[in-house]
Amino acid sequence: MLQVHDLNLKRDILPLFDYTIGDYAAEVLYQVLQTVPDTVEEVYGRQNILKSFISNWQVIGSYTYQRLDAREVCVFLNDIATRRLVVEQNKFKAAFQLFTGEEERHRLRSKSVQTILLLHKLQTTCFQRLDVKAFPEPFRKQLETMLGFLQQLNLTANAYLIRENKFSLSAATRFCKTLSSLSENEVSSFWKSMAYFEAYWSIAKGVVANNLCFPTFSEDAFTIEDFYHPILEKPVKNSLQLTPLQHVVLITGPNMSGKSTLLRSVGLCVYLAHIGFGVPASSCTLPFFHTIAIIINANDNLRSGYSHFMSEIQNLKTVVQEAGAAKKCFAVFDEIFRGTNIEDALEITRTTVNGLTKYSNSYFFISTHLLQLKDDVASDKIKKYNIACELDNDYPRFSYQLQEGWSDLKIGKILFEKEGLAELLTH
Incomplete structure (x- = not known):
């Protein structure tokens, strides 16, 4: 039995822990706030995740991104993964289509640049610098899967081309081809893992900001x-x-x-x-x-x-x-x-x-x-x-x-x- 509505969880307590940026992360946070584990071991499991975040705080304390960027990148990746947006696999046909379709060329290159810069920032400033071994096993595996997803996109090399103003049409075509090889499940799992990561990061920030103790x-x-x-x-x-x-x-x-x-x-x-x-x-x-x-x-x-x-x-x-x-x-x-x-x-x-x-x-x-x-x-x-x-x-x-x-x-x-x-x- 659980009867706690008089604690005013959503109005009074949620704001103490809500530092989320993404919409789905905010939903996950509220779900976690309302869900009581069945055993002491599960409670300690949650504590250990939060303690792992806090032990990595020097690395992830400033974790952030632009919400609009994330929304647009999420749509872009999902469109490619679900084939709502078809990327031509033949590089000559792709080059021809992009050169002859100015609007399409601009859109795909622009979305590719936006995707590379966002994911590369998250990879290099956060996920890649984490002490992943500090996290409990189930959460650690989730982090390792996220890192594997990012690594296969060759983000560092593409980000370098963008900074040097060398991200050409052929580079955009290669990147889009890489994206099109991702399955719908891979893309969906990445965004879900990202939301759970951010929800627990947000809780950990609330614990740190409010100087709370673990019981x-x-x-x-x-x-x-x-x-x-x-x-x-x-x-x-x-x-x-x-x-x-x-x-x-x-x-x-x-x-x-x-x-x-x-x-x-x-x-x-x-x-x-x-x-x-x-x-x-x-x-x-x-x-x-x-x-x-x-x-x-x-x-x-x-x-x-x-x-x-x-x-x-x-x-x-x-x-x-x-x-x-x-x-x-x-x-x-x-x-x-x-x-x-x-x-x-x-x-x-x-x-x-x-x-x-x-x-x-x-x-x-x-x-x-x-x-x-x-x-x-x-x-x-x-x-x-x-x-x-x-x-x-x-x-x-x-x-x-x-x-x-x-x-x-x-x-x-x-x-x-x-x-x-x-x-x-x-x-």
Whole structure:
């Protein structure tokens, strides 16, 4: 089970990693961002690809090209490979056709020059300089195939002729003949490999630019040091260290103290860790979860007819069923059961929090305003945190720092009176 739409992946997270130039590379990047590998080994495999890119960063950090050039070269190669554009194999006929067809001669030579210059630049400034052996085997083979594709085009010699203004009609004919020997599958595979290369390069650049760390996985550890949400301009960093017995985290604190942001930050670290990306923290060690559910904005589901409260019930039920099936679950519930009256909410929240402690293979993070729960959730499997807030001349000052313990602070009435509403409504 995967429920992470409340992380706003496309709006908030994708831009942190999107340095792609090509359209298809951008699509591949978004696919990778949404796809969670099935095993820890696969996650480490993705990490190793990204680490290989970073180890080659001095070579590929400035990787770039003109998007329009790439689009036009791609069309040109595909047209030749699919025979939509037929290049005459007989050099005398080709020369005759090119000499007698001014427009065709100009177009083919121009496209040939554009293709040679683009691919030669990529070959010499990037792919040829890579330490290919640093990459994991499947990705390494892909890189070697790309290099082989480029090498058979004799790009260096043709680029020299172009620079020396010696790229003649016969040279253009020879180059086009070489292109026509390529199969449709060879050309298609090259562009797909190029898109995957660029997508992972883009992710690696996001990891470097945002100073993210690669997490590790351990079945009996849940530790995230100095984590934060990366879209904040001046984020406050917090740390979490749970013992193997602490599987339910209950977070209190007044409105505006930052509970939702903190939960979204923890959830983002867990999710990015599971897709093999770097996480916004100084270090991170987690169990590998089969289920990730991050429910921050549980709104009414009009399509299925569920009310806000029923959506909360269904979300919780699904997570509990997954945990009951011996799956390792990570779930976040922000202000759970706020869709019902306080008496019901208090009773069922108490049952929920205490009941979740029996699923020792999973971790649950829950925020609440129900301060009456304080004495009803005393299990040593429940870790209580609050977001620090102090009153300064009866006005709340938020530090957004996570600290152990329970918060009894109520600021609703204070703010109500500070804004003069009590006086306005009673006079």
